[in-house]
């Protein structure tokens with residue numbers, strides 16, 4: 473089949489892509505168009521179809537419906553040419569624990585056919601990007617989970633791929649290690665123009681990193697677009713902080729719960745989750761009407777997390 477201009481301009485295109493395992497439709501009617509240099513998030517519950525999608529894009533699975541094009545090529549027919557330009561971080565990357573960080577990368581340089589004369593420079597560069605140069609000659613088995621994850625990323629970017637699949641890169645990491653990985657993903661896209669497909673359950677990460685996301689449910693895209701636009705489009709509602717008279721918190725909380733079921737009192741203020749902006753004047757009016765002293769009202773914009781839960785409630 474010939475390649476269309478659109479295929480050539482997009483890094484990844486899927487057309488009515490589907491995958492069925494016996495009775496299970498893992499992915500259904502997926503139409504993706506990924507542009508160069510964007511970070512695209514695949515979100516969804518366990519079993520929503522994220523990993524299956526990545527495996528289809530990577531040519532590890534045969535679609536049962538539709539087709540995939542990566543760099544305008546078919547991963548099933550031109551897999552080798554594509555894989556040279558793609559890096560993959562799987563959900564549970566296996567490292568050679570008895571080898572040093574540098575030796576782990578050397579092993580992969582052979583697999584990726586990195587030209588011999590470039591190997592040491594590329595290894596130095598990858599280790600520098602993930603901030604492991606000082607630990608290059610320590611055994612991977614002695615690394616913390618965060619360091620192992622950074623080494624696995626160094627391995628995935630060793631051959632300077634144009635497209636990077638990251639499956640749960642921050643799962644199980646402490647906030648500092650997690651932030652380190654997020655910064656790294658941003659650096660790769662900004663400095664190298666790498667296109668990233670990010671599968672994650674971390675909605676805060678997705679909000680911060682992704683140019684666009686697709687929320688999958690039962691293998692189908694329920695919602696897709698830039699995180700900020702999704703929040704507005706779905707009318708998901710954001711959070712609201714209220715400061716009321718200290719002795720009136722319980723009474724105010726009762727009133728708040730008629731507007732937002734997820735309302736709670738904290739240190740000196742009340743927090744309401746997922747309340748529509750249009751409801752705020754009515755709420756304040758009712759509080760004042762009932763004699764509550766309102767000292768402060770601080771609305772917060774809906775986040776991707778709010779969108780995700782709004783979508784989940786809709787589906788129930």
Ligand SMILES: Nc1ncnc2c1ncn2[C@@H]1O[C@H](COP(=O)(O)OP(=O)(O)OP(=O)(O)O)[C@@H](O)[C@H]1O
Nearest residue numbers: 493496497498516517518519520521522523524525
């Ligand atoms: N090789 C397989 N054989 C049979 N069913 C499979 C296979 N791989 C995936 N599935 C099923 O397809 C569905 C989608 O699975 P997938 O691993 O893509 O989900 P996921 O969104 O990546 O989940 P998680 O967040 O838990 O990693 C699940 O119901 C899963 O059980």
